[in-house]
Amino acid sequence: MSETIELLSVxxxxxxxxxxxxxxxxxxxxxxxxxxxxxxxxxxxxSIIGESGxxxxxxxxxxxxxxxxxxxxxxxxxxxVHAMKGRKQELxxxxxxxxxxxxPFETFNPLNRVDEFLMATATNYFPGEKPAQAKERVxxxxxxxxxxxAEVGERYPHELSGGQxxxxxxxxxxxxxxKILVADEPVSMVDASLRxxxxxxxxxxxxxxxxxxxxxxxxxxTAYYISDRIAxxxxxxxxxxxxxxxxxxxxxxxxxxxxVESTLDPRxxxxxxxxxxxxxxxxxxxxxxxxxxxxxPRAMDICRKVQPAETIVxxxxxxxxxYGENNAS
Amino acid sequence: xSDLILQTKGLRASYITHLYGIDRxxxxxxxxxxxxxxxxxxxxxxESGCGKTTLLKLIAGFCKPPLQVQAGSVEFxxxxxxxxxxxxxxxxxxxxxxxxxxYIMQGSMNVLNPVRKIFKSFEDFAYPHMLELTPAGFKQxxxxxxxxxxxSKEVLETYPHELSGGMxxxxxIGLATLCSPEIIIADEPxxxxxxxxxxxxLGLIKRIQKELANTIILVTHDLxVHANVSDRIAxxxxxxxVEEGKTTDIFDRPAHPYTQHLIRSLPxxxxxxxxxYLKGAPPNLADPPPGCRFHPRCPLAVDRCRVEVPKxxxxxxxxxxxxxxxx
Numbered sequence: 001m002s003e004t005i006e007l008l009s010v011x012x013x014x015x016x017x018x019x020x021x022x023x024x025x026x027x028x029x030x031x032x033x034x035x036x037x038x039x040x041x042x043x044x045x046x047s048i049i050g051e052s053g054x055x056x057x058x059x060x061x062x063x064x065x066x067x068x069x070x071x072x073x074x075x076x077x078x079x080x081v082h083a084m085k086g087r088k089q090e091l092x093x094x095x096x097x098x099x100x101x102x103x104p105f106e107t108f109n110p111l112n113r114v115d116e117f118l119m120a121t122a123t124n125y126f127p128g129e130k131p132a133q134a135k136e137r138v139x140x141x142x143x144x145x146x147x148x149x150a151e152v153g154e155r156y157p158h159e160l161s162g163g164q165x166x167x168x169x170x171x172x173x174x175x176x177x178x179k180i181l182v183a184d185e186p187v188s189m190v191d192a193s194l195r196x197x198x199x200x201x202x203x204x205x206x207x208x209x210x211x212x213x214x215x216x217x218x219x220x221x222t223a224y225y226i227s228d229r230i231a232x233x234x235x236x237x238x239x240x241x242x243x244x245x246x247x248x249x250x251x252x253x254x255x256x257x258x259x260v261e262s263t264l265d266p267r268x269x270x271x272x273x274x275x276x277x278x279x280x281x282x283x284x285x286x287x288x289x290x291x292x293x294x295x296x297p298r299a300m301d302i303c304r305k306v307q308p309a310e311t312i313v314x315x316x317x318x319x320x321x322x323y324g325e326n327n328a329s
Numbered sequence: 330x331s332d333l334i335l336q337t338k339g340l341r342a343s344y345i346t347h348l349y350g351i352d353r354x355x356x357x358x359x360x361x362x363x364x365x366x367x368x369x370x371x372x373x374x375x376e377s378g379c380g381k382t383t384l385l386k387l388i389a390g391f392c393k394p395p396l397q398v399q400a401g402s403v404e405f406x407x408x409x410x411x412x413x414x415x416x417x418x419x420x421x422x423x424x425x426x427x428x429x430x431x432y433i434m435q436g437s438m439n440v441l442n443p444v445r446k447i448f449k450s451f452e453d454f455a456y457p458h459m460l461e462l463t464p465a466g467f468k469q470x471x472x473x474x475x476x477x478x479x480x481s482k483e484v485l486e487t488y489p490h491e492l493s494g495g496m497x498x499x500x501x502i503g504l505a506t507l508c509s510p511e512i513i514i515a516d517e518p519x520x521x522x523x524x525x526x527x528x529x530x531l532g533l534i535k536r537i538q539k540e541l542a543n544t545i546i547l548v549t550h551d552l553x554v555h556a557n558v559s560d561r562i563a564x565x566x567x568x569x570x571v572e573e574g575k576t577t578d579i580f581d582r583p584a585h586p587y588t589q590h591l592i593r594s595l596p597x598x599x600x601x602x603x604x605x606y607l608k609g610a611p612p613n614l615a616d617p618p619p620g621c622r623f624h625p626r627c628p629l630a631v632d633r634c635r636v637e638v639p640k641x642x643x644x645x646x647x648x649x650x651x652x653x654x655x656x
Contacts, residue, residue: 040649051523051525052494052523052526129576161610161611162377162610163610164610188502191376191377191550191610191611192376192550192551192552192591192594193376193590193591193594193606193607193611194606194607194610195594195606196594196596196604196605196606197574197606199596200603200604200606214555218523218524219524219596220524220598221553221595221596221597221598222596223599224350224596224597224598224599224601225596225601225604245601248598248599249599257523259524261528262524262525262527262597263524264524264526264527264528264531264551264553264554264556264557265553265556265557265597265598266552266553266556266580266592266595266597267580267597268556268557268576268577268580268581269530269556269557269577270556271557273528273531273535273557273558274528274529274532274534307452
């Protein structure tokens, strides 16, 4: 292992929710044995790819410290999230890890002006500063996303376009100069002609401000376009993680293969459309062994009994019995 | 007899409201001419708010205030006599709905009644249009039809929330195709689905279209979907059609600057090239810009674009485009 400073370190994080009423003892483990790190000296765009119900939003909440893990550890610059107590430390965490939400129209209070909202954010994170200083911070953040206070002006959220508003919500997130941005499906509500502007913006923020970005999405194509590293999450487990280019050109895990095959190529007739059995992932969370085994074309007996461990195959980590025979215990 | 199934001519429609003495007119569909052929997979693409869902409503003959048709017609040519949907009586429309023109809707969760079992939904939607069948015969027909969609008959006895998103969408496809209609209108049928299920669902819709040899009008903002299923596409921008043509022509040689931009900015696996984007935002349809509606965002706009409205014309590329600059 190289000697680099860990900015964020997630080790074996686990979060479960109880299913059904208070008397039910069925449990869904939404995030299970997830481990990854971000490094301070090497800003990264890490894409976390998963389908609906894969646990990707739970994971983003864990990273944002909106939820605390049941077991395992999440450390930000060496301090465990459980150890942070009190308003001051909470604010300190929030200053360093900021969210960008999916729907910009819901990020802003429709009854408040956008610039007031941004000013309030600045004064909340830097209490005791003069209004002029707060204004400077807001202006700087807006400039970084290609807007300006003059442009946003004294307008309400509905008076800005979706693309502008999503930029403003990115500006809000970078006001406290965070080290990590967590963007949960940030472009799915943005128009096609403006989508790439937001995606390109992440790249710029990484390059100019050195911010690490955790980009959570279901869309492999944009993830391929911007991210350096990628992690595929399936029913709470990271099934494959490593370098984006390497994984998406030669996926190892059968689930990643399925995702890559299913991603529509925007060239006429380039994707073969299968019309097979309807696949459902409903019962997969409760499955014993590998959660993907029921749908996996290469499932073996062991897959239905034992959850595979994360093993390093080639240059990246895979969680599959096909590659980890020696490690399966 | 022509090979057309549906034709719109100079269609112009607005949402008109009078609220607290303020009149507001939002021109959502402005001069749309479409000729849709039999046995064709026709795609309509555009951003949110460009009027594509309103256009679909008009094609299906749904026109209720505040939506008002100001000019133009929609002709359905699937019957012995051409039928003008805006002149037809409610009773005549009722006859062709579901039998001849049906609809696959966007959010499958909201289409199916959550307190009725799936079979009851079939009875509610489709049975009134198939009264020549006995109740038992109808049920038999539904079971066979669902079998063709790879759904077991147990599905009929479940409630919508018990099914996965992909299965629910299959049920709504089943509902829309049960009467083998000549035209099926699909509004963003796969937008809410996961990639794996999306591909399966598109495969299913494509297969059904081949089997029934009918026309599907598919509306989605996702050009990658159009690339893989549509035979022809129309690109909409701010209530007008800016380009129309064969899918392969549109993707290979887009003539309109807006289409060119859209296609160039599509992300693709295995392609790391930097993608550009358009400045600005789609116009407010309550007060659209004069001339070409795209000119405020168009990198190539000249003076003529700011005053004159371009017509949809055949260009060298083989597509029809509404642009003065395209040859």
